[in-house]
Amino acid sequence: MIVVMKPGVEQKHVDHVVELIKQYGLKHHTIVGTDRTVVAAIGDDRGMDTSAIENAPMVDEIVPILKPYKVASREIKSEPSVIPIGGGQTIGGRKFGVIAGPCSVENEKQIIMTAKDVAKAGAVGLRGGAFKPRTSPYEFQGLGEEGLKLLAKARDETGLSVCTEVMSIDQMDLVAEYADVLQIGTRNMHNFNLLQAAGKTGKPVMLKRGWSASLKEFLLAAEYIINEGNQNVILCERGIRTHEQYCRNTLALGIIPAVKHESHLPIVIDPSQGTGHAYMVPSMCKAALAAGADGLLIEVHPDPEHAMTDGAQSITTESFAKMMDELKRVAEAVDREA
Ligand code: PEP
């Protein structure tokens, strides 16, 4: 961190700042410029609220040097992480990993049919909510444990890895018993105790970005999981809230190169919550791959017109198969595999 002093600072003010820096156990180095004096605090100050030094007399501003995140950052691990998701499948690396399925598990026929179709088209995982975070308490809340059992059956029949959401700590053991990948939804990205509980299970975690979270907050949320000894975190961009009306959320694909720049963790794109409209989904999938994403978390339904949740943004199994075919060509162009 660098402490920038105000113009006209006196030696006693600089001495005071130096004293504060020493109290934090950091080394100091004062640079007297023609206009400004700055004091560099040397050492790792993450975990300390050194910004409090801003309160000292004649301090203008505090400029942090170290990134606030550590274990998710490229500074700690320069090579990209490849996350095993069960069934010999992975997310991260050369292969574009697609996890597909309905928004919610509705019944046995729906989930088994979808699982078979997405597996045939080349998906590596099956998604489907059994516990659904619904804005309205009057809407379908998911089948609960019954839904988890149906997901396990679909895994047995297809070999797909199962990704499903856990909404609370008291659901954790139950969901972890059935799921291969624990999904933490956008509404829970800031639920730090839930992140820690998911970390403790040792299962891979699909962490969705909060719809108003910054990249910094997103990566720090991932660190809550990693700090429990669980390295297996997959980041998921699912769109953020903006003023736009033509889409449900604004799918911030710019986060892909930013995550690649800052972190070793893989990032997948959810083009379904990210747009809210089925017609936009295939374009966003291709764009995600071209921009360097590691995969997709995508909503596919055998009969979207009758879906119990998120029908407008769910693509049919037929359009999914067609899109997967198109992805192969994009992958070839960007030296990836789909
Ligand atoms: C979902 O994947 O169906 C879902 C509820 O996602 P999000 O948490 O991103 O809204």
Ligand code: MN
């Ligand atoms: Mn959904």
